[in-house]
Amino acid sequence: MTTVSVPRAEAAAGADARRSGFGSLLRSEWTKFRTVRGWVIGMIVAAILTVLVGLFAAGGVNIGCGSSGGAAKSGKACLPYIPHGPGGEVVTDSFNFAHQPLTGNGSITVRVTSFRGEHANITGHPAQAGNGPNMAPGLMPWSKAGIIIKENLHQGSAYAAMMVTGGNGVRMQDNYTGDTAGLPGSVSAAGPRWLRLTRSGDAITGYDSADGTHWAKVGTVQLAGLPATVPAGMFATSPSYVVTQTSFGGGSSSGGPSQATGVFDHVTVSGNPAGGTWSDTPVGGGGPLSQSGPAGPAGLRGASGPAGFSHAGGAYTLTGSGDIAPVTPGPGSSLPTTTIEQSLTGAFIGLIAIVVVAAMFFTAEYRRGLIRTTLAATPQRGRVLAAKALVAGAAAFVTGLVAATVAVAVGVPLEAGKGQVVLPVPALTEIRVVVGTAALLAVAAVFAIALGAVLRRSAAAITLAVVTVVLPFLLTALHVFPSGVGAWLLRLTPAAGLAIEQSIPNYPQVTNVIDPARGGYPLPPFAGFAVLCAWAAAALALAFFLLRRRDA
């Protein structure tokens, strides 16, 4: 039957096939798509559910903060002062700072001979009263001690620093997000580290050395508008210790504060051996932890604690707690933080609805036998597949774009109204998150079309498309697997594409937890999206191959 119509269709289309073949094919597929009422309703339902579920999740952010001030408080009332860095991002800026004024150009040099730390001893069991200081020795990977030149003593002001770290060697860091590696290895009495910062106008250059003779430049940073006289000196700080509990049905994390102590000698400021007066300021409450009391949040950084700065002979000992780093979402943050992508939670339900429509867009032709007519009219089967993928992908993109725009526009103020710090991001990032969500849905639709063409059964195609995107996310978010395995799932499976929604980057100088529900993916946004695209492309290739080989 079809053998008769195929040559005729070819003959009829022959003349203008090269000119308008694909255009008219697109139009015919678009006509098929828009005239099936159920599919149009499906796309509208996808958009509505995406917005509604997103708003529910945005409104569902509420971390109690009653413990901070005694009486239970809620909403914005319980937010502490939130420092913002020079780049506009929310930052943590708490450290113990021994400083003296540095006027004009000059430099500061120290030798770090010892760096040690201790952290709250979290065993998974509640701390027992009367157990003494519930602390265990050990540095955090990003415990820091070193020298810093800072715009002023306020949290969030510009700075440049050279430091030794608990597990990442010597680093030069600036303005919370900048990070450059220097000498590797850890500090000991036998293997000390020399650090130097030199100011020349707005430019600060960092050097490190293992012996005080052979110096290597680590980097130069520009701190625009730095005042003539700035505080410069030694600092020490150490971020919280976080343990993520892996329990199915909701991961929880516990942790506690930590502190780090650095010992400095050969301290010189502007070439002069530093005999001058040092002032000790715990910036942002970043002094040492008090020695008694159970481990708990905040509050421990007591003014009642022991002095964090001492001086004996030529050696200075400085102890501090906190961090100088951008705030990232997830456990370990001292603030009730959330992200703009929280309001895009509904994209999952939108994805399911769109995948259903997209898979049906192909499989319905098999069920009704329409596929034979379609392929008779367009014998180049690859073109049919391409036209269908393009039409469904474009429809999914537009649906997703409308839904994501509304969800973010309405959801983010809702999160902020719940007393959350919605971590601010540059406008370009926000656009990438919203448009990326739409693109994610579009590629998922193409993936579903391809699976529909391969399997020719809608139920199987839909399940495969949904499960490969949703389950790796879910199993990682629920901490079913150890985080290493979860990270690989989110690198290799189609779920990697969800990384396009991550708004706060994985800063190298912060211990990142791979927790996709808190905006932490192992791959950078576009790399993750590329993985999803690769899966869709592979499925399309298989579909193309099978569509040509098999009888319709």
Added chain:
Amino acid sequence: MSTAVQARQKTGRAEPRTKGAGMLDALHAEWTKLRTVSGPAWLLLGVVALTAAVSAAADGATHCPAGMNCPVDPAKLSLTGIQFGQAVVAILAVLVICNEYSTGMIRTTFTAMPRRLLVYAAKAVIVAVVVLAAGAVAVLGSVLAGHLILPSHGFTASRGFHPVWLSYGPALRAATGSVLYLALIALLSLGIAALVRDSAVAIGAVLAILYLFPIILAFVTDPAWQHRLERWTPTNAGLTIQATTGLRNLAISPWGGLGVLAIWAGAALLAGGMMLRVRNA
């Protein structure tokens, strides 16, 4: 078509005895339909293979290094594959209803057996029984994998981990409960399939119900909402049956959680049955 003829013949033969087709005839007809096409057998095989393989992979990926406190529930970990297996169970249950609608076979079926609820009940019984059987094999495979793998990964009795084996009461409850869980998911899917009738929409709805609530739970940080979601949503409440540690901190008791899933499944079956009666096939 041949199955339809067979069903007719069976009914015809039974008529003189029971005045119309009885439950046994309906069961026999449904069993024949399921048995004589290759799809369900492959899907059941998929349930067993996927569940056991994913469970074993989860066991293999989890280590508890010496000296560390591992807040892991070994029984639950060993039954991770249920998360995948349930999707295949859902396909099977949806197709039992929707395939008949897509081919028009449903009209033949209802002509042969005008008591629609009888057909529906027979489908539910047959699906539940085959899923129970496949689920039992799948869960046994998962438990066996956990039993063999986990002790060598640091989850030993000397460190306070109970063995993943059926001789340990809570593990037995988790295992049998997981089999029942799969059967209830099948019934939930069957009810939704009868309600929706189109396989694509039905599977989409079932997947949304299975996976959306856990996703929302992962995002929501409000403790009150977390508690509600853990108590009342089908997958989260239903899977508490797998918990063997931290039983005091559960939002709902294990059997209570399975009960919540049973209520969901019952409601879906009821709604599907009512629509089946009311609507034209």
